[in-house]
Amino acid sequence: MKLFALLLDRIIDRVNVNLRGLGFDVRLYVRVMAEYRYGGCSFACYGLSTYHPIHLQFNNSSLSGSYFLGRCKVRHSVLMRSDIRGDELKKKGQLWQIGDVSIPLYHDEIITIRNSFLDTTLVHSNSHSPESPEEFHIRNTVAMPYANIHGAPSEGSFIGTFGTIDLTTVHNCVIGHFAYIQAGEVRHEKFEPGTIFLRSPGSWEFHYQYDLAVLDKYIRHEEGEAPEGVFIDFAEPYEDAFAGLFASARQGHYPAGAGSFVSRYAVKRGDTTIGANVLVAQRSYLENAVISKGSNAQEKCYVINSVLGPCCVAAHGAKIVGARLEEKVFVGFNSFLRGTEEAPLTVGKDCIIMPHTIIDLEEPLHIPANRLVWGHIRNEADLATQTVDLDEFASGSGDVQIGHMCFRGDTGDFVRGFRERIEHILQENGAYWDGHDKDKGHAQNMKYLTFNIIQPYADGEAEGLYPTIDIRPIS
Amino acid sequence: MKLFALLLDRIIDRVNVNLRGLGFDVRLYVRVMAEYRYGGCSFACYGLSTYHPIHLQFNNSSLSGSYFLGRCKVRHSVLMRSDIRGDELKKKGQLWQIGDVSIPLYHDEIITIRNSFLDTTLVHSNSHSPESPEEFHIRNTVAMPYANIHGAPSEGSFIGTFGTIDLTTVHNCVIGHFAYIQAGEVRHEKFEPGTIFLRSPGSWEFHYQYDLAVLDKYIRHEEGEAPEGVFIDFAEPYEDAFAGLFASARQGHYPAGAGSFVSRYAVKRGDTTIGANVLVAQRSYLENAVISKGSNAQEKCYVINSVLGPCCVAAHGAKIVGARLEEKVFVGFNSFLRGTEEAPLTVGKDCIIMPHTIIDLEEPLHIPANRLVWGHIRNEADLATQTVDLDEFASGSGDVQIGHMCFRGDTGDFVRGFRERIEHILQENGAYWDGHDKDKGHAQNMKYLTFNIIQPYADGEAEGLYPTIDIRPIS
Incomplete structure (x- = not known):
């Protein structure tokens, strides 16, 4: 030593x-x-x-x-x-x-x-x-x-x-x-x-x-x-599932749709189904999860008792529990979304959950489609101060203050840039692959990956x- | 390709x-x-x-x-x-x-x-x-x-x-x-x-x-x-046990005496016990085997329904089936020793089974202690033409012809050299380790080996x- x-x-x-x-x-x-x-x-x-x-x-x-x-x-x-x-x-x-x-x-x-x-x-x-x-x-x-x-x-x-x-x-x-x-x-x-x-x-x-x-x-x-804190306590019970993670180099196989890559170093438990063109990265944790076509679950993300609609992004470190996400919902880095059986979460299509957002419900909640979401949300009332309709936001001008969020400058440019970035992420991950080489992304290119343990x-x-x-x- | x-x-x-x-x-x-x-x-x-x-x-x-x-x-x-x-x-x-x-x-x-x-x-x-x-x-x-x-x-x-x-x-x-x-x-x-x-x-x-x-x-x-041939047919049923041999890098543990190394890439089956200062190398196969103190089972050797007494050597590729070996029996490279329940084999102490010897029994057989053994042995009668007492052989002079074996030169030097080599093998493998660094051999030095898979x-x-x-x- x-x-x-x-x-x-x-x-x-x-x-x-x-x-x-x-x-x-x-x-x-x-x-x-x-x-x-x-x-x-x-x-x-x-x-x-x-x-x-x-x-x-x-x-x-x-x-x-x-x-x-x-x-x-x-x-x-x-x-x-x-x-x-x-x-x-x-x-x-x-x-x-x-x-x-x-x-x-x-x-x-x-x-x-x-x-x-x-x-x-x-x-x-x-x-x-x-x-x-x-x-x-x-x-x-x-x-x-x-x-x-x-x-x-x-x-x-x-x-x-x-x-x-x-x-x-x-x-x-x-x-x-x-x-x-x-x-x-x-x-x-x-x-x-x-x-x-x-x-x-x-x-x-x-x-x-x-x-x-x-x-x-x-x-x-x-x-x-x-x-x-809650984030640490949350991860704790799953630590065992990752013990000795890279001990084996054997190629695993988990049933998934065509063009998908499910890392053998991800944990898949319960009734989990994975559609086509999906990337499930190493060290992600899926339990009773539905990952629909074109979605991805990146490193250190958790998807538990949840449904990801088509082309959703669970970015690095995102936690999604007791939630149903409609099409093309983006959940940013390290965000924490936690619904329960009594207080489930649904997120409408095209929502952008900003990185480092905390949605920790005390009542059932539906976030309407096309919202920008940030901050700390526990209930319906919090939506007013911590979400905004993306089109409305993009068409506004000048500085914006909503709750404790403060925005200065070109809202249209911000929204356009974010949407472009999400498209880029989906493309990079191979969400749109239709069998041709040119649309291949990570999900397809990792098919022939071999693992080496040192x-x-x-x-x-x-x-x-x-x-x-x-x-x-x-x- | x-x-x-x-x-x-x-x-x-x-x-x-x-x-x-x-x-x-x-x-x-x-x-x-x-x-x-x-x-x-x-x-x-x-x-x-x-x-x-x-x-x-x-x-x-x-x-x-x-x-x-x-x-x-x-x-x-x-x-x-x-x-x-x-x-x-x-x-x-x-x-x-x-x-x-x-x-x-x-x-x-x-x-x-x-x-x-x-x-x-x-x-x-x-x-x-x-x-x-x-x-x-x-x-x-x-x-x-x-x-x-x-x-x-x-x-x-x-x-x-x-x-x-x-x-x-x-x-x-x-x-x-x-x-x-x-x-x-x-x-x-x-x-x-x-x-x-x-x-x-x-x-x-x-x-x-x-x-x-x-x-x-x-x-x-x-x-x-x-x-x-028989050698290939013999190995065939065990192939599966070695499939994907190096897929995992996890350190295994098999109960064994102090100072022993049992490779996690060896196969251990049935009622197998391993004494102290034993080396069991990767790719060896033990089934219902007793490996006594100071013995070693080298690469690609098989020890099945057999007992190796203290300080025996099963050299690379040796196969020992249905046999009981007394103390310090040497079984050379690729030798094939096969007794059965009806026709068991016992080998007396200090015997040297030459490399590439075939003992394939049709009747029970005891090979007396201190013999040099070569050739193809099926029964008691074969001992006369394919074994010789080592002391008798060493003290003889001039050329020796026994069966199809032909020896020219200094028998004493041959026997002395072989005995020295066996001692050297036992030392190298750590058979004589008594807890001091200077007597450490392979069995002890491999304790802290880590495995890497490429x-x-x-x-x-x-x-x-x-x-x-x-x-x-x-x-």
Whole structure:
């Protein structure tokens, strides 16, 4: 264990020197989580397929419980139960359009993770930084459990429990727990827990701040403690289902419609049915779930006693319990939707549930079609202050304040952009595949994925660390 | 599959050019076995531990069903269900004594396999070639099912089904099926099927040739056909037990005495008990077996309805059925011992069953203690022509002919050497461990082994081939 302890120190030092300006110390966060989770699972897994250019390099790192796909270099890092999905990295030869700039790419893009500690974190999408189009880097960064690093190069930063950075380049920032940041670029900023902040520079800003009393109930994470709250209690009973997750490399089979991919590392229980063109990612949990054609259930999402209509998106970390979603409902990162038998939830078609939304019902509730939904909703009355009709919203002008949500700028651009993004997600996932190669998405391309299981040293100084590993295409 | 087909062609061409002098063509042997077995199992496995220096390099190769431990480079090769065990490779800094020469070693030894096709082959021990002390190479070589390449660097050669090359450097040779060669060095020779040939240059020669009519019953392998016979029929019913052998990396646990290692990739069935300091290697099969203290059951051996007394050796590929072995009985490579309930076999202490011996009983038989045993034994009468008391043999002088066995030279040296080798095997395997580090052997050192499962591409041109993989110590 000696090298593992040295590695933790190295990471802590590197991150702290970046965050000294904000007066933030990651030491106890890292120490507690390393101790709390280390040893639970020693297996890591990488996927291999001809559809995803591969280059994996692991050096002086601990990777246990983590999953890798595509091109990724990890050096001097600890990745615990994290998903590093390089299946949306940009390709060599591509002309990358960002805003009105187009950048030709000379290499296949690669995810690089260095001097970082990621616990139960999702890394996905690709670098949205024009300065670094071929490298999606995560350097000197600490991410706490259930964080999402989505298309967000990060340097010298801390991302709290259930925090998300999305399509944003992040330098020397502290992202509080359950904060969601999608802002193009942020530097030297501290975002309070429960901040929901989206910004399209020059066009619009969306801001919502959770009441800390509400937030504390769902998720709190003090320095030197493990995270606590409803979100943690919710996941707890399902932990066993994922124990030793990557111990086997055997290809599983779960009945599903044509063009679907159901990860053998997802849990499928009870009366669960899966339609065509569906993606069920590793580490997702389905119990008595109906997943209709073209929908997807992404990493660390839970769908329990629920129906997802056609082309719904359950984004990374979304929890959907006791709910019926009509067509093309989008449920954003880490959202928590909980109906019960007595108080079921239905969501009308084309609704957009913002990332990090909490819908935790005390009475039956129907959310009408075509709503934008955010905040904390328990009953019918909350709909007035935490939802808005998307068409009405898009056609408005000027700044909008609804409840604690504050919007400035071009509402039409915001709604159009969000709708486009949902279409893009559905396309990427293969929701519209009709048997032709050109419409293939993740659900179809993963058909020929094979799994590879790697383990760390089990004793001695290097216990918990992996040997140096380099995997490339055949040469 | 295109690259796999090209790879087979490459290997065939390279081997054939080496064997053109002997007029031998490996093409149909390779083609038939590649077709016969390919696809049965896609998983390969490598062990990782701090006790075995690691360096694995795989390039343009197919490895399915194979197991690797230690330092090994594989290039342009097909390894199917083969065991590449680098746990007896020589270490850097060691002074290697061979005969009266001592050679200082500047590197950890490595197994290199290039342009070769190995089907269900065991590679073990280390290079016994003074010219190549740090590299145990297997180049341009084809080995058929159940071959053993034991401490035997090989170049441009063919090793037939159940053939063994042992402590011998082999250049441009054809080793017929079930031939056993231990001869220091052989060049441009063709050894007929069923040849048992041991030679200590300048000291002695042991020669036995199986009657081809007998051999055909047990094992025959015609060009363009799959191998057939009792040995193949014997293994057939157990194939299922090994299907998808390396699919899981989970550490198994089988009750055994202190200091024992029971591979989770061995099959343990029925009422099987395992004493202390025992090594049960991967791919061995135990059913209603008693394995007493200090004994070992090596790769591809079967111990069924049998008792191994203390410090017995069931060498690679040995089959022991319906037999009771007293203390320190050695059963050599690929030997076949079959008693039945009506015709049980007992073997007295200190017996040496030569490699490639067939004992297939038609009546109950007791082999007295301290015998050297070879050839084909069915009953009491056969003992006279195919066994000899070891002390009597050792004290004799001049050439000896017993039945079809012909011995020339120093019998005392032969017996002494064999006994020393058995002691060495027991020590290496950890049979004498008493809790101190210095007596540790394989059985003890494998305690902290972790398993890693790798797979080939599952579709496209590279189907069946592995990506380029390089695994080294942490740097």
